[in-house]
Amino acid sequence: MKKEFYQGNRNRMYQKMKPYSLLVMFSGKEVRKTNDEYYPFYADRNFLYLTGLESKEFILLVRKDSGEEINEKVYILPPDPLKERWTGRRMKPQQVEEMSGIGNLSYVQEFEKDFHKLASEGNYQYLYLDLFKEDFEDRDLPAHQLLLRAAAAYPYLQIENANAIVRELRTIKQPCEIEAMREAEKITRAGITAMMKASKPGMYEYQYKAVFDYVLGQYGPQGPAFPSIISAGENNFCIHYYSYTGQAKDGDMVLNDVGAWYDHLMNDVSRGWPCNGKYNEKQRLLYECALKTSNHMFGMIKPGMLMAEVDAEIRRYNGLMLKDAGVLERPEETGAYMWHGGAHHVGFDVHDAICPPKRITPGMVFCVDVGIYHEEWGIGFRLEDNCLVTEDGCENLSAITPRTIEEIEDTMQKGYFAADYGKDMEHI
Known part of the structure; x- marks a missing residue:
C-alpha cells in the first residue's frame, strides 16, 4: 500500500x-x-x-x-x-x-x-x-x-x-485493498492446487501443510494469513483443527481452510477433496449440495440485502439441497450437518474487525462458507469462497481456485509440478 x-x-x-x-x-x-x-x-x-x-x-x-x-x-x-x-x-x-x-x-x-x-x-x-x-x-x-x-x-x-x-x-474495502486481495487469491490458489496435486492415500496432514507452506514461501516471507486448518478423515469433524498428525486413508476426504495475504490483506478459502483424487458416490452427493448452495448465494447476494440473511439463506438452501438428496427428512433439520456460520468479513484480519453491518453495501468482502459434516458417513468438508459486493451484485474472488468436482478431479490428475506456480523449480 x-x-x-x-x-x-x-x-x-x-x-x-x-x-x-x-x-x-x-x-x-x-x-x-x-x-x-x-x-x-x-x-x-x-x-x-x-x-x-x-x-x-x-x-x-x-x-x-x-x-x-x-x-x-x-x-x-x-x-x-x-x-x-x-x-x-x-x-x-x-x-x-x-x-x-x-x-x-x-x-x-x-x-x-x-x-x-x-x-x-x-x-x-x-x-x-x-x-x-x-x-x-x-x-x-x-x-x-x-x-x-x-x-x-x-x-x-x-x-x-x-x-x-x-x-x-x-467495513468497506478501497480499490487498492481489493486489488491486494486478488493477489492473495492467486497465491492461495497456488497453495491449494499444490496440495490437490500432491494428494495421495497414506499422506499425513503435516505433509499437506508442508506443501502449502512451501508454495506460499515462493511468494514472500510472510507465510499463511492464519494458522492453516488441514485435516483428513475423522479429523475433519474438528472445525478448528491444528494438530496435523492424522493420515489420509484411501477414500478419506481432505479438508483445508487456508489463506494467504498480500500487502496486509488476507483471504480465507476452503475446499474438500478425496485424497485418492476421485469422489465416491456419497462424497459427490454431499459436495454437490454444498456447491449448489454456494452458487445460489453468489447468484443472489447484492447491495441492500440484510447481512443476517446471508447465513440464514445458506442454511435454508443447503437444507433444501440435503432434503432433495435424501439426506434430510426436513430442511429445518439442517443443523445436524451444518455446524458453523456461513459468513464472516475478511480484510486486514481473516475474521475482519469491522462494524457489523445491517445491510450489504458495495465494497464489502466476506466469506460464503458452506460446511457439511456427516459423521455417520465419515464425510466432513467445507466450501468457502470470498465474496466481493459490487454495485449491482457480487463477485467470487476465489473462483480461480478449483471448486467443482470436475475441476478438482482434473487438477488432481495432473500431478504436482512446482513450475505450475510460476517459479523456476525442479519437478517434485
Whole structure:
C-alpha cells in the first residue's frame, strides 16, 4: 500500500472525531513465549490500518483542535546498535515518513512527557483509545494501561471509542485493498492446487501443510494469513483443527481452510477433496449440495440485502439441497450437518474487525462458507469462497481456485509440478 492509503484512512478517522480531542494508538509489544524467547511480533491491525507501520512499541498521537486543525506525531524506537545487532535494524525516521506520510517524529521516551503536557493544559476534552478486548480476561494492552493512568491523572478527559470508528472504516474495502486481495487469491490458489496435486492415500496432514507452506514461501516471507486448518478423515469433524498428525486413508476426504495475504490483506478459502483424487458416490452427493448452495448465494447476494440473511439463506438452501438428496427428512433439520456460520468479513484480519453491518453495501468482502459434516458417513468438508459486493451484485474472488468436482478431479490428475506456480523449480 502507498502512504496515500494510510493518510486517507487517518483523514476519514479524524472527520469522525470530536473537536478538542486527543487520539492515541499503539502498535503493540512483543509477547513473551518462554524464558528469553518471544513470539514473532504482530502489529495491532488498527494501528497498521492507520499508519502502515509494523514495528513494535510505536505510538501514534493525534490532536484535533477546533474545526479541521490536525496535528500528527509518531513515536518510534531510538537507534540501539547493540539490540539491533541481535534483533534487526529499527526503522529510521525517513522510512517511517515514506511509509506513513507522517513527518513529525519523536522517540518513544518522549511520549509520556508530551501526552501529559497536552492532557493537563486544559485545551482537550476527549481522549480516543482503542480499548477492544475479545474476552474480558484478555491481557491488558498499552491502551488499557494508559486508560488507568489517564483516569487517575486527568479525570476530566472523556474517553471515546477509537475502535468503533476504525471498524466502521474497515467495513468497506478501497480499490487498492481489493486489488491486494486478488493477489492473495492467486497465491492461495497456488497453495491449494499444490496440495490437490500432491494428494495421495497414506499422506499425513503435516505433509499437506508442508506443501502449502512451501508454495506460499515462493511468494514472500510472510507465510499463511492464519494458522492453516488441514485435516483428513475423522479429523475433519474438528472445525478448528491444528494438530496435523492424522493420515489420509484411501477414500478419506481432505479438508483445508487456508489463506494467504498480500500487502496486509488476507483471504480465507476452503475446499474438500478425496485424497485418492476421485469422489465416491456419497462424497459427490454431499459436495454437490454444498456447491449448489454456494452458487445460489453468489447468484443472489447484492447491495441492500440484510447481512443476517446471508447465513440464514445458506442454511435454508443447503437444507433444501440435503432434503432433495435424501439426506434430510426436513430442511429445518439442517443443523445436524451444518455446524458453523456461513459468513464472516475478511480484510486486514481473516475474521475482519469491522462494524457489523445491517445491510450489504458495495465494497464489502466476506466469506460464503458452506460446511457439511456427516459423521455417520465419515464425510466432513467445507466450501468457502470470498465474496466481493459490487454495485449491482457480487463477485467470487476465489473462483480461480478449483471448486467443482470436475475441476478438482482434473487438477488432481495432473500431478504436482512446482513450475505450475510460476517459479523456476525442479519437478517434485
